[in-house]
Amino acid sequence: MPWIVELTKSAADALDKLDTATRNRIRRFLRERLQGADNPRQWGKALTGRYAGLWRYRLGDYRLVCQLQDARLVVLVVQVARRDKAYIGA
Known part of the structure; x- marks a missing residue:
């Protein structure tokens, strides 16, 4: 069964604030690699550690x-x- 991708509101807001090229690269990765993947x-x-899971x-x-x-x-x-900021507050 294929997997689907969902974003939390904070993740969607952070994505919207990125420059266009970076935002498009991330969206393309989500669409082409994770959406519909058999094994993400x-x-x-x-x-x-504290981020286990x-x-x-x-x-x-x-x-x-x-x-x-x-x-x-x-x-x-x-x-x-x-x-450099990815694991602050995750």
Whole structure:
């Protein structure tokens, strides 16, 4: 079964504030790699420590912090941020 992608309000707001090229690159990644994927884990890395249970996807200087909901087959994007700020408040 294919996975679907959802964004939290804060992640959607952060995405909307990015410059057009970066925003389009992230949207293309979500659409082409994660939306409809059989296994979204192949594109990311599991986080550990206080972020255990979350996954990160690296796109240049930006990170997508996501929660993979296996029961619903949903990749929930909880944060979109530059690499140096990605894990603050996630």
